[in-house]
Amino acid sequence: MTLPQTAAPPVPPVPPVPMMSSKSAKPARTWPIPFRIAAGFLLLTATLAILAPLVAPYEPDAIDLNASLALPDGAHVLGTDQSGRDLLSRVLHGAGPSLVAPLALLALASVIGIALGTLAAWHGGWVDALVSRVTDVMFAFPGLLFVILIVSVFGDGLTTAVIALALAYSPVVAKYTRSIALAERAKPYIDAYRVQGMGGFAICARRLVPNLAPSLIGYLVLMFGQVLMGMATLSYLGFGAQPPSSEWGLMVKEGQAALVQGALWPALVPGTAIALVVVAFNVVGVRISDRLGVRER
């Protein structure tokens, strides 16, 4: 008793669209204002980090007890710490280790993670199961606890911290790599290479992983803010960079004692530097990973 579903009339053929030059066919890629500001800030920070020895007004560890805990003025643009060291100079010199250490550990974590993830996805079976169990056990340690475990064993120091953080973040990379590598492995072109007699390792290293690169890079860019915070936190706890370094997390730790005396600058200057860089990286990272088509998370 329902109304009949009548057949739709034939759709008139679409007139062929004249071929346009590839330039005009592409939509204009404009980057939003917040992205530009954040990217500009990061470029500026990177430049200043490299040029720190040239642009810093003082030596980062030049002690001047007469100028202890000075407020910002003409002589010290951002004030000084307890020992009278110029905070601007210290932050500028600290930018290097603060940015390079997370970069290095992320690189290390991605090498381990991508290798394990690809191996698990490619090999499947017991290798996959083993990798999954190992990552599961590492995920049982919330936050930085796994890093703290490693540090407690191998002692403090920037190198230990970098390796420990890299080990802690590699399962995250491995899990993501495995998920996208599984999808990629199922595509027909992989079989085609196999038929041609290409070895498993060669297919993975020369074809599969390069094809995953856009997604992976997008994902890693998103992770960087997290990694930078992890590194700074470790230094703040005293397990990362060691004095006399002016790595930002360590600077916050050293500035904390002045806080209760009412001197806010020694702790807040490096703290603000960390926050600004992380925020800028997140703004840039979200946009980039969008463009690279990262869907998960």
Place this chain on the structure above:
Amino acid sequence: MVRKESDPAKTPLDAETLLDIEDLTVELPGVGARRPVLDAVRLRVDRGEVVGLVGESGSGKSTAAKAVLRMLPRDAHLRGRVGVAGRDVLTLNAGDLRELRARRVAMVHQDPRSSLNPVRRIGDFLTERLIHTLGRPKAQAYAEALRLLEAVGIVRPAERLRQFPHELSGGMLQRVVIAAALAGDPELLLADEATSALDVTTQAEILAILREHRTGRGLGLLFITHDLHLAAAYCDRVYVMYAGRVVEERTAERLFEDPRHPYTAGLLACTPELGDPRPISPIPGRPPSLDDAFPGCPFVARCPVAEAACETWLPVARELDDGGSVMCRRTDLDHPAEKVRR
């Protein structure tokens, strides 16, 4: 199949108008919408009357029902008047609108399973109306919920009240939904494809329950369906909608015997009737969508009796001798139905 009583209690003693829709035009600023969803719709339901509203999906019949409760999207553009018991729904303030929804007009939707909150018990569904909109004390609300379930023919109501929607059958749920709709003792019930998803036996039982309430307490019923035969059998009067317009309005009897709009005739011709030797003839073409705009009569492309002039004829309702109306240029034809059936 519920047959209409042989003696339709026409002309009720108190022919008070419950629902009076006047020239209601609704526009939704959607993508590609090139005509209004509703175009100058006129519709009336009297106390104790069962009125059918028939049309294909997309004809605007559900939009008309939603407009009565002002349940349309915020960006919808409305013109005209929707009078319920003398007041225009479109101009009510928020409090009066809630009062209208709680006490005067109730609605029953097609799919009872999606009408109930899946994580709350049947009892909550019924008593929340009684407690939160009608202000009954809890104990009284519970007793009333039991009585309401009994009234729609549910056995062991106390047990049902403790159950979750997924534990009940579709027919049982639709009874619950109707019980809830009747909780506020409404004057007007909008049944939007209320029985379409049910099997035939359950459908008949539900229809009987609704009819009971109509005679029992003078409930007005707007019965929305895509099934013209069911509407003709069940209702007192029937409105046929096409492309957002009411194209024919007749008493059910007259409509069935002598459809005056070619679309109505086509609808009747394309469903088989027992003992009717004529072949089934579907309406050619497809139902219009919102991005089809029409300079003249919207049915012209599918109409077997269309003339060139129909393509530019602005549709207006023409009065018929029997009190109905039809929106067709070719009222000159004696029996468009015969023409359709050929």
Place this chain on the structure above:
Amino acid sequence: MPARALRITLGLLVTLLAASFVIFGAIYAAPGDPAAFLVGGQEDATPEKLAAVRAAYHLDDPLWVQYGDWIGGVLRGDLGRSMQYHDQVADLVSSRVPTTLFLVGYSAVLFVVAGVALGVLSAVRGGRVDSIVVAVTTLLASIPKFVKALALVAFLGVQLGWFPVTGAGEGFGDRLHHLTLPALSLALGELAVVSRVTRQSMLEQYAQDHVTVARAAGLSEFKVIRRHVLRNALAPVVTMCGLIIASLFAGTVVVETAFGISGMGSLLVQAINTHDFPVTQAVLLLMVLAYMLVTTFVDLVHPLIDPRVRLEGSAA
């Protein structure tokens, strides 16, 4: 349902066993001689003394035996003896646990209430309000906990003097006062995720037919949201909040250090700095245990929030 609970509990036990072995094994493999730390200075570390310490702490037994001894002790409530304080680790830890639990609980209340409220606000108001909530909560999540902690100390503690900047306080009210800033530094970063999940889940529920039906029945918008939208949107929100609460235990390491609170987190940092391995092992194990217990609890409780899952569970 019981099968599901059994499977989850079994998974918990296996993971805990593996994690405990990782904790013990890593510290067993640590370079350097723990006996040397125990004896104290390197000068008076005569071979005889070292041997005596080794024997006392069973340091010469193979890994498996030592692990078995340790885990057996843990199960009996014996966490070993602190090398630094020469106290029972269990006593040391149990004096610290209440403070940390209070801190985590306080922080959980803050982020759940504020996060859900912001999520509801985002979903109900949309548009500009939504953008502002996203911007502010994302910003808060992008600042490391210790920076937030020190910023709170600097402004609300030192400058305005509203809150004490160190210690955990005595008695409930005083403790609440002392732990407000630490709890805030733990909670603020979690608002982003909680408000996002709440908003998303609510928008999904808004689109449901039964919400329209409730509104058509004359229920006020507030009651529609409370009784139907929010109630049904709860399951993913509860899961997410549970996972975050579980991870808060790890966050106490940083926050307790920043505020000089003697809880589990600061105990861990001290233990590492003094190479007090039994304490390190015990605190790490307890934190992993707390994390796993809370996440498992969330898993187990999920069917109670959603009767549909309960049905599927019993059918399976």
